[in-house]
Amino acid sequence: MPNLVEIRNLHFSYGARPILSGLQMDFPRGKVVAVMGGSGSGKTTILRLIGGQLRQQSGTVNVDGQMVQNLGNKELYVLRRKMGMLFQHGALFTDLTVFENVAFPLREHTNLPEELLRDMVLMKLHAVGLRNAAQLKPSEVSGGMARRVALARAIALDPQLIMYDEPFAGLDPISMGVTANIIRRLNDVLGSTSILVSHDVHESFSIADYVYFLSQGKIVAHGTPTEMRNSSDPYVKQFVNAEPDGPVPFHQPGKSLAEDLGLGGR
Template sequence: MANLVEIRNVEFSYGARTILSGLTMDFPRGKVIAVMGGSGSGKTTILRLIGGQIRPQSGGISVDEQQIPELDNKGLYAIRRKMGMLFQHGALFTDLSVFDNVAFPIREHTDLTEAMIRDLVMLKLQAVGLRNAANLMPSEISGGMARRVALARAVALDPQLMMYDEPFAGLDPISMGVTANLIRNLNDALGSTTILVSHDVHESFAIADYVYFLSQGKIVANGTPEQMLASEDPYVKQFVHAEADGPVPFHYPGKSLLEDLGLKGQTL
């Protein structure tokens, strides 16, 4: 099967508020796929659906040919063994050292000896340049370093699927470039599939093989980074070139300010 993850005609909503509508996406094995779009477009919801944290109202989501919405807790626990997740803010365990944070999933999912766990953890920390920070606590390292520790933890079990939720948020330019290169290099070294949710056009386009653009829960454009850069689609142009005017409004949809103030028909 060429695709590790397939999403087919997924509908998802929170109550009456539709988040995803008729969503269909493919994530091929061995590729880095960027999922981009404005805030509230449904990007993180896609990651949560793939991980089985939430279930769609309708449609299919398969990972390695297993239908995620149909799995029970035991099945989800097993399939998550094949997944790695880098949360938006790292989500390190604050009371555990850098070493123990990275060791946590290995201890949770395997029966390896402590000696083998130590070697694996040191290899993962070496890959992100933080082997000598193994004994430090999360409070003793910078935000950029914490993100790299979280990355080491996410790849601790050599997952088939890596998911990144805004991995570049809050990073300085150097850390951003280092993180982007790590994502690409780790994907290629592990032969895994990477789903990269991000607002950052430059870094994402530099490492992605394919890009999906979402708006209001629907795919409005997709293609290679080169195709997206050359696109004349109004939404893509506005997002890629950070233009203020375009199809994506600044204000959340609803009543106008004048209506809210009871001044409909008047001008400010």
């Protein structure tokens, strides 16, 4: 199967509120695919459906030949062994050292001897430039460094699939560039598939092979970063160029200010 992840005709809602409608998405092996869109467009929900944290109302999510929605807890646990996840804002264990944060998935999923585990953790930290920060606590490192620790934890098991939930949020420009370069380099070195959920156009376009744009739970455009930069689609143009008004309006739809103030048509 050329695609590690395939989503077909997927519909998901929270109660009566639809979140995703009729999604068709492919995530090829060895590629970095960005999923972009405004806040509340359903980007993070896609990651949760791929990881089996949520179950869709209809449609399929296929990961490495397995239908995620049909798996029980034990089977999901095994499948997640092939996944790495970088949570928004890192989500590090604050009481554990940098070393123990990265060691956590190795202790959870393997029975490696301590010496080998130590070597693997230090190699992962070295890959993100933080081997010498191994004994620090998360509170003792910067926000950009903490994000890199979380990235080292996400790749601890050399996963086939790495999912990134807003990896650039809250970072300064230098940290954003460093993080983007690491994501691309690790994807190529590991031969993994990376799904990058983000609203940061510049960094995402610089490393992605393909881009999906979501709006109101639907795919409104998709293509290579170059195709998206040159797109004439109104939503894509508004998003890429950070325009304040367009298909996504500046004002919340509803009554006019004049009506609210009781001025009628005056």
